Amino acid sequence: xxxxxxxxxxxxxxxxxxxxxxxxxxxxxxxxxxxxxxxxxxxxxxxxxxxxxxxxxxxxxxxxxxxxxxxxxxxxxxxxxxxxxxxxxxxxxxxxxxxxxxxxxxxxxxxxxxxxxxxxxxxxxxxxxxxxxxxxxxxxxxxxxxxxxxxxxxxxxxxxxxxxxxxxxxxxxxxxxxxxxxxxxxxxxxxxxxxxxxxxxxxxxxxxxxxxxxxxxxxxxxxxxxxxxxxxxxxxxxxxxxxxxxxx
Amino acid sequence: xxxxxxxxxxxxxxxxxxxxxxxxxxxxxxxxxxxxxxxxxxxxxxxxxxxxxxxxxxxxxxxxxxxxxxxxxxxxxxxxxxxxxxxxxxxxxxxxxxxxxxxxxxxxxxxxxxxxxxxxxxxxxxxxxxxxxxxxxxxxxxxxxxxxxxxxxxxxxxxxxxxxxxxxxxxxxxxxxxxxxxxxxxxxxxxxxxxxxxxxxxxxxxxxxxxxxxxxxxxxxxxxxxxxxxxxxxxxxxxxxxxxxxxx
Numbered sequence: 001x002x003x004x005x006x007x008x009x010x011x012x013x014x015x016x017x018x019x020x021x022x023x024x025x026x027x028x029x030x031x032x033x034x035x036x037x038x039x040x041x042x043x044x045x046x047x048x049x050x051x052x053x054x055x056x057x058x059x060x061x062x063x064x065x066x067x068x069x070x071x072x073x074x075x076x077x078x079x080x081x082x083x084x085x086x087x088x089x090x091x092x093x094x095x096x097x098x099x100x101x102x103x104x105x106x107x108x109x110x111x112x113x114x115x116x117x118x119x120x121x122x123x124x125x126x127x128x129x130x131x132x133x134x135x136x137x138x139x140x141x142x143x144x145x146x147x148x149x150x151x152x153x154x155x156x157x158x159x160x161x162x163x164x165x166x167x168x169x170x171x172x173x174x175x176x177x178x179x180x181x182x183x184x185x186x187x188x189x190x191x192x193x194x195x196x197x198x199x200x201x202x203x204x205x206x207x208x209x210x211x212x213x214x215x216x217x218x219x220x221x222x223x224x225x226x227x228x229x230x231x232x233x234x235x236x237x238x239x240x241x242x243x244x245x246x247x248x
Numbered sequence: 249x250x251x252x253x254x255x256x257x258x259x260x261x262x263x264x265x266x267x268x269x270x271x272x273x274x275x276x277x278x279x280x281x282x283x284x285x286x287x288x289x290x291x292x293x294x295x296x297x298x299x300x301x302x303x304x305x306x307x308x309x310x311x312x313x314x315x316x317x318x319x320x321x322x323x324x325x326x327x328x329x330x331x332x333x334x335x336x337x338x339x340x341x342x343x344x345x346x347x348x349x350x351x352x353x354x355x356x357x358x359x360x361x362x363x364x365x366x367x368x369x370x371x372x373x374x375x376x377x378x379x380x381x382x383x384x385x386x387x388x389x390x391x392x393x394x395x396x397x398x399x400x401x402x403x404x405x406x407x408x409x410x411x412x413x414x415x416x417x418x419x420x421x422x423x424x425x426x427x428x429x430x431x432x433x434x435x436x437x438x439x440x441x442x443x444x445x446x447x448x449x450x451x452x453x454x455x456x457x458x459x460x461x462x463x464x465x466x467x468x469x470x471x472x473x474x475x476x477x478x479x480x481x482x483x484x485x486x487x488x489x490x491x492x493x494x495x496x
Contacts, residue, residue, distance in 0.1 A: 023439070026274035026306065030412070033304040043306075051299075051309055056281040058274065058291075061299055061307040110440075131440055151444050163440025164278070168413065173446050185449040185459045190466075191271070192358075192379055192411025194450025195443035196399050198421050201433040202442025211433045219438075 010178055012041040013072035015095055016052040016062055017086045023164050024078035024109045025060070031171035034187035035179050041076075044069045046091065055081040066095045071102045074174070079110025079130060079164065081222065084229040087118045088238030096121060105177075109152075109161035109170055111136075114226065116160070117143050118233045126155040130163030131203050132219040139230045149203040162203070168193065258426055260289040261320035263343055264300040264310055265334045271412050272326035272357050273308070279419035282435035283427050292317045294339065303329040314343045319350045322422070327358025327378060327412065329470065332477040335366045336486030344369060353425075357400075357409035357418055359384075362474065364408070365391050366481045374403040378411035379451050380467040387478045397451040410451070416441065 012032050014025055025043070032041040045052040045062030053059050077096065086092050096119040100106050108116045113129040114136060116122050123142035128134075131149045138145050146153045152161040152170035161170035172193070176184040187193075201207040207215075232238050260280055262273055273291070280289040293300040293310030301307050325344065334340050344367040348354050356364045361377040362384060364370050371390035376382075379397045386393050394401045400409040400418035409418035420441070424432040435441075449455040455463075480486050 021278070022274045023278040026270045029306065030269070030271040030304060041304075056278060056289075057311075058277065059309040061309070063305075132438075149440070149442070151442075163438070165416065165439045165441040165443065169444055169446060176446065181447070182459065185447045185456065186463050186466075188445060188447055188449045189451070189455050189459055189463045190380075190411070191413045192397070192451050193413040193443075193445055194397070194399075194454065195413065195441075195445065196417055197436060197441055197443065198417060198424065199429070199433045199436055201436045203437070203440050206442065207437050208433065211430065211437055215434050215437045218434075 009037060010039050010073045011070070012039055012074040012076055013064075013069060013099065014041065014043050014076045014078060015066065015092065016043055016045045016060065016078070017080065017083060017089070017092055018053060019055040019083040020052070020078045020080040021110060021164055022054040022056050022058045022060075024080070024112065024167050025054075027165065027167040028076060028109065028171035028174075030191065031168060031175060031187055034190055035175055035183055038179050038183070039175070042069075044095075055083075066091060069095075069099070072099050073103060074105040074107065074178070075099050075103045077108040077112035077115050078167075079108070079112040081111075083111070084225055087114060087226075087229045087233050090241065093119045105157050105159060105174065107159040107161075107170070107174065109167040110163050111226070113137055113160045114230065116158075118230070122158060122160070125158045126153055127158065127160040128153045128162055129160065132163070132216065133223060133226065136223060136226045136230055139227060139234065149205055257285060258287050258321045259318070260287055260322040260324055261312075261317060261347065262289065262291050262324045262326060263314065263340065264291055264293045264308065264326070265328065265331060265337070265340055266301060267303040267331040268300070268326045268328040269358060269412055270302040270304050270306045270308075272328070272360065272415050273302075275413065275415040276324060276357065276419035276422075278439065279416060279423060279435055282438055283423055283431055286427050286431070287423070290317075292343075303331075314339060317343075317347070320347050321351060322353040322355065322426070323347050323351045325356040325360035325363050326415075327356070327360040329359075331359070332473055335362060335474075335477045335481050338489065341367045353405050353407060353422065355407040355409075355418070355422065357415040358411050359474070361385055361408045362478065364406075366478070370406060370408070373406045374401055375406065375408040376401040376410055377408065380411070380464065381471060381474065384471060384474045384478055387475060387482065389482075397453055
C-alpha cells in the first residue's frame with residue numbers, strides 16, 4: 001500500500017528533561033508512532049530507569065539514557081515550563097550538539113526552540129516558538145525569528161513548532177517529509193485529527209483582548225526568568241554545576 | 249481574574265490500563281492541567297509504583313492504585329488498542345462502576361466508550377466513539393450511538409469523544425462546563441490550540457476514498473476482535489480470571 005514501504009527504519013529521539021510539557025512529547029510521539037515500523041520514536045533521559053517528570057506531574061520512563069542513545073535520524077526537542085536550568089545543563093545541551101552532528105532533521109516544538117538555540121543549532125536559521133516566548137528567542141542574535149504565529153517553520157533541515165499543540169501539525173508535516181503524504185493522511189485519519197475547537201482563542205491573532213491580556217500577564221514571570229537565563233547562555237556565565245553528579 | 253476562582257478543587261481521574269492510547273490521556277490531561285489549581289487530574293493504575301504501558305510503548309507511572317483512589321468528581325476513560333481483555337477485567341470495570349456511582353461527570357474518549365458501555369454506564373445515553381469502532385459500540389443494545397463523526401457528544405452527565413485527538417476538543421468543553429468559558433479560552437491560548445492540519449483526512453466525511461479504504465482495512469482485525477469480546481460481555485461469558493492476582 002505504502003509507496004515508501006521499502007525505506008529503512010528511521011529513528012526519532014525525544015530527549016526529556018525535568019518540567020517538559022507532556023503534550024509537546026506525546027502529540028508528536030503518537031503521530032510518529034502511527035507510522036510504525038517505518039518510524040521508531042524513543043524517549044531519552046538522564047538515566048534509563050528513572051522517570052522524568054513533566055511540568056504537569058506526569059512521570060514517564062525514558063527508553064534510553066543520554067549516554068547510551070545511538071545516533072538519531074531525527075532529533076525532536078520538546079518545550080517545557082520552569083526549565084530555565086536546562087538551558088545551562090551541559091549534559092542536555094551536549095547531547096543535543098552531539099546528536100545534531102549526525103542527525104538528518106533537527107526539530108523542536110514550543111520553548112524547545114530555546115534549547116536548540118542554546119546549543120547553537122538555530123544560528124543562521126529561521127525558526128518559531130510558542131507565541132508568548134518570541135521575545136526570548138529573539139535574544140539569540142543569529143536566530144531569525146519568523147513573523148506571526150506559524151504552526152511550524154521549515155528552514156533547510158530545521159523544523160521548529162509554535163506552542164504546545166502545534167506539535168501535532170508539525171509532526172504530521174515531519175511524517176509527510178519522512179514517509180510521504182499518504183502516510184501522513186492515514187495517520188491523520190486513524191487519529192481522527194479533524195480538530196474543531198469550541199472557541200477561537202488559539203493564538204494572539206484571534207484571541208479576545210481580555211483573554212490575551214490575562215494570559216500574557218500570567219506568562220510575564222516565566223518570560224523574564226527565561227530571558228535572564230538566555231543572557232547567561234550568551235555571555236558564557238552559566239553557573240557551574242555543583243558537586244558530584246550535577247547536570248546528570 | 250477568574251470569575252469562578254472561589255470554586256473548590258475538582259478531582260478528575262484517568263484510569264490507565266495496558267495498551268491505552270497515550271494521546272487519549274495526555275491531550276485531556278494537559279488541557280485540564282491548565283486549570284490548576286481548580287482542576288486536579290490524576291492517573292490511576294493497578295499499582296501505584298508500577299508503570300502502565302501505552303500501546304505506543306510509553307510507560308507512565310500512575311498517581312494512585314485503583315484500590316486507594318478517593319472518590320472522583322470526573323471519571324475520564326481513555327481509549328486503547330488491543331485492550332480487549334480490559335472489557336472483561338473485573339478490577340477495571342468494577343472501578344468504573346464504583347466511581348461512577350459518586351461522580352458528577354462520566355466521560356470517555358475514543359474506544360474508552362466501550363469500557364463505559366461494558367460497565368453499563370452508557371445504557372440509555374447517546375454516545376460517540378472513534379469513527380472506526382461505531383459498529384462495536386452499536387452492539388450494546390441500550391446505547392444510542394450518535395450519527396456522523398462528532399468530536400464529542402454530551403448527554404446529561406455523560407460526555408463521550410470521538411477518536412484519539414477528539415480528546416482535545418472534548419477536554420476544552422469539559423473545562424468550559426466545570427470552570428467556565430473564559431477559563432477554557434485561556435487554556436486554549438496557552439496551549440496555542442489553533443490547529444491547522446496540513447491535510448484534510450481527519451475523518452471519513454473528508455478523507456480521500458483510497459486513504460479511508462486502506463485505514464478501514466487495517467482496522468478490520470481489531471474491530472472483529474473487539475466485537476467478539478463485546479459479545480462475551482453481553483452474554484456474561486467473559487473468561488474467568490486465572491490464578492493469583494489475576495485482573496489486578
